[in-house]
Amino acid sequence: MHELSLSSAIVNTVAKHAAGRRVTVVNLRVGRLRQVVPDTLEFYFEFVARDSVCEGARLEQELIPARLHCRSCDHEWEIEIPAFRCPVCAGSDVAIASGEEFEVESIQVEEAECIAQR
Amino acid sequence: MHRTKVRIVEDALDANNTIAAANRADFDRAGVTVVNFMSAPGAGKTTLLERAVAELPGVRVGVLEGDVQGSMDADRLASLHIPVVQLNTDAGFGGECHLDANMVRSAIPALPLDEIDLLIVENVGNLVCPAEFRIGEDARVMVSAVTEGEDKPLKYPLMYRACELVLVNKIDLLPHLDIDLDRLLYNIDKVHPDVERIVVSARTGEGVDAWRDWLTRVAAPAGAMAAG
Numbered sequence: 530m531h532e533l534s535l536s537s538a539i540v541n542t543v544a545k546h547a548a549g550r551r552v553t554v555v556n557l558r559v560g561r562l563r564q565v566v567p568d569t570l571e572f573y574f575e576f577v578a579r580d581s582v583c584e585g586a587r588l589e590q591e592l593i594p595a596r597l598h599c600r601s602c603d604h605e606w607e608i609e610i611p612a613f614r615c616p617v618c619a620g621s622d623v624a625i626a627s628g629e630e631f632e633v634e635s636i637q638v639e640e641a642e643c644i645a646q647r
Numbered sequence: 648m649h650r651t652k653v654r655i656v657e658d659a660l661d662a663n664n665t666i667a668a669a670n671r672a673d674f675d676r677a678g679v680t681v682v683n684f685m686s687a688p689g690a691g692k693t694t695l696l697e698r699a700v701a702e703l704p705g706v707r708v709g710v711l712e713g714d715v716q717g718s719m720d721a722d723r724l725a726s727l728h729i730p731v732v733q734l735n736t737d738a739g740f741g742g743e744c745h746l747d748a749n750m751v752r753s754a755i756p757a758l759p760l761d762e763i764d765l766l767i768v769e770n771v772g773n774l775v776c777p778a779e780f781r782i783g784e785d786a787r788v789m790v791s792a793v794t795e796g797e798d799k800p801l802k803y804p805l806m807y808r809a810c811e812l813v814l815v816n817k818i819d820l821l822p823h824l825d826i827d828l829d830r831l832l833y834n835i836d837k838v839h840p841d842v843e844r845i846v847v848s849a850r851t852g853e854g855v856d857a858w859r860d861w862l863t864r865v866a867a868p869a870g871a872m873a874a875g
Contacts, residue, residue, distance in 0.1 A: 531776040534745070538659040546655050553650060557659070564775065564805050611804035611838045621840030635654045642649060 532566060535631070536573040540583050542633045547582040554587050554637035560628040561595040562611075586636075595628030663780055666748035670755065670783025677760035679709075680866050681768060683782055685806065686790035687799075688772030691816040693720045694849040695790060696767060699859050701727050706866045709763035711754055713771045715742040720769065732757045736771060745776035748783060765866035774799070778809040786865050791835070792817040793826050800834040807838045812845065812861060819848040 543555055555574075559565050567590050574588045597613065598605045601620035613623050658664070674681050686692050700708045709730040712721040721733040734754050736743035743750070751768065758766065768784065770777040787810040791799060794817050800807045807813065813835055821828060828846070835844060845861065847854030 531745075531779055534743070534747070534776060534779070535659065538662065541662055542655070542657055542659045546653060546657075562805065563779075564803075611801055613808070613838060614836075614840045623840065631660060632658045633655045635652055635656075637650050637652050639648050640651050 531564075532569040533573045533577070535565065536570060536577040539574060539588075539633060540577050540581050543586075543636055544582050546633075547636060547638055549582065550638040550640055552583045552586045552636050552638050554589060555583065556589045556591065556634045556636065558591050558593055558630045558632050558634050560593045560630040562625065562628040563631050565590075565631070567592070591634070593627050593630050596626040598624045598626045600624060660779065663748045666752055667781035667783040670748055670752055671785075673755055674760070674766065674783060674785075679760050679763055679766050680786075681766045681782075681784040682862070682865065683768050683770060683777070683784035683787045684790075685770045685774075685777045685787065685810070686772060686792070687774045687795060690772070690790040690792040690795065691849045692769050692772070692790055693723055695814060695816060695847065695855075695858065696724060696769065697727065698849050698852065698855045699862055700724070700729055700767070703765075703859060703863060703866075706765050706863055707763045708765045708767065708866075709758060711751065711758065711766060711768045713746040713750070713769055715744070715771060730759050730763060743771070743776075744773045745771050745780055746782055747780040751782040765862065767862075774803040774806045778803075778806040786811045788812045788814065790814045790816050791831070793821060793824060793828060793831060797826055797831040797834055800831075800838040804838045807835060807842070810839075810842070812843045813839075814858060815844060815846045816849055818846055818853065819851045 543552055571588050578584050578586060595608050597608060599615035599620055600622040602618040604615055604617040605626060614621060615623055684692055710724050711732050711734060713734045714720060716735055716737050718733045721731045725731045732754055734750055768782060789806055789810040791813055845854050845857045847858055
């Protein structure tokens, strides 16, 4: 259900960088720990994008696996379920190496030829 | 027309985080500690607040009450003679299911910051969205009622990981439920190892002292928790 707010956040971030140019593709990096449902995000994105520079843009989502790193024993592993204790030393001093991303990596925009030519 | 790729690499929630930082600066300047109080609907947030804030010696408490609609909770808390500000989220499209930094920012002028030490922001009842949106808080607390089941930490890890304290509420109902408290505590620890937990019953008052102590501790100027 948070996909609606997240979609607005994406459109606002993109609009800032698009500088008025029409956006055709938005490349998004989404960590597995963000609990984002890709289809739902896509659905809301299309809805929220209406009447913005993102209208009609395709949302490409790259899912980033959740990897943890144990600061106590240096073990690094990938998790499929939310279990955050180190499976080797049972320690709790565990850092998230990846999986919390929710970032706009890049966008594809349409530019008029006259602007691009030097 | 041709197409160009523009590299951005920006957290899509940066805009919210920037406003949250501005809120935090305002609260810090006023010497107010802010607690973001979250849970599913009906877990007992308002009752736990009523129980705690009525007796917090030396700490002047204010509450920012977030709801989609209505002021039932704010009215309950105002009867304790503390400053309460109601923030309804239904002005937005469909009624936002959480408070974000901007909504809290809009409420700051209405808050008597120079008259309080501790501001508790009761978020909209929801186990998903509030975890995503920082509001400028010092610490985050969630309520997990035993009636919700043992599996909730595994289903909503984002929320259980987003807080510094988990209040396990409604333990007076355990005799009537097929819930294994140890299993629930185990699951909380699995998702958020070593997170602080207080087992309480807002109804009987069991554990409420520990909850008050925790609030008193975070409200102390030198003891404000660094929660990022």
